[in-house]
Amino acid sequence: MAELPFYVPVGNECRLFELAYIHHLPLLLKGPTGCGKTRFVAHMAARLSRPLFTVSCHDDLTAADLTGRYLLKGGDTVWADGPLTQAVRQGGICYLDEVVEARKDVTVVLHPLTDDRRILPLERTGEILEATDDFMLVVSYNPGYQNVLKQLKPSTRQRFIAIEFDFPPPDIETGVVARESGLEMEKARSLVVLA
Incomplete structure (x- = not known):
């Protein structure tokens, strides 16, 4: 077994993550930049032996960047899964770092994965993917550190189990x-x- 990414627990965050994973609940990590959220997710993905798909969210990130798009390849048009779709198909952990930085269409595409349906509709292919039991969605953000206009909407935030991080x-x-x-x-x- 490969060595786990270094992480020192400071509370019950590892157990809470495991429980969210077991019960198929999406997880929200809140805390300041540099307090260990990203390392924690890498540690837990390795601990659970799940592939990790990390996306650093930004203003230009679109839903298609997460779900996928058609590409030209050798004269053919082929579908290429985005990291969220790969995680859903492979039973991985998709970690969206600084999710509030992404465009609003990104949070909308997450909603069906964060309720009891646990599905990812791919409008461009017509597929509706059902998340495997091994799939987990984890997002993070820094409340109070981003622009006041960039906060998670209550309708999105209430879909997640939250763990508060600090230094x-x-x-x-x-x-x-x-x-x-x-x-x-x-x-x-x-x-x-x-x-």
Whole structure:
């Protein structure tokens, strides 16, 4: 078995993630930039032996970027699955980092995957994909760190189980900084105090 991505739990977040996965519930991770949300998802995907499809959301991200599109290949037009569709088909974990940065059509395409139907309608192909038991949708955002106009709509937010993240306590953060940077503990401690 490959080594798990390094992550130090600071509460019951690993157990909550596992329970959401077992019960097919979408997960929302809230917290400031750099507090460990992305590493946590990578750690949990490896722990659950699931492929991880990570998408960094931005203003130009469209629903087609997630679901897929037709491409020209050798004179033929072929369908190419996007990362969300790949995760649904393969039973992977799709992680949408900073989901509020994406265009509104992105959150709309997520809705049928986040309720009891757990389906992904692909309008361009006419397919309706049913999520496998191994599929999980995880999104993150930084409340208070983004533009006030860019908040998750309540109709979207209420579809997710939420886990609140913050920076770990200084003693844990010092160990993380030392391990990840290769610095001696004392220098790592100084950096943590400055932050």
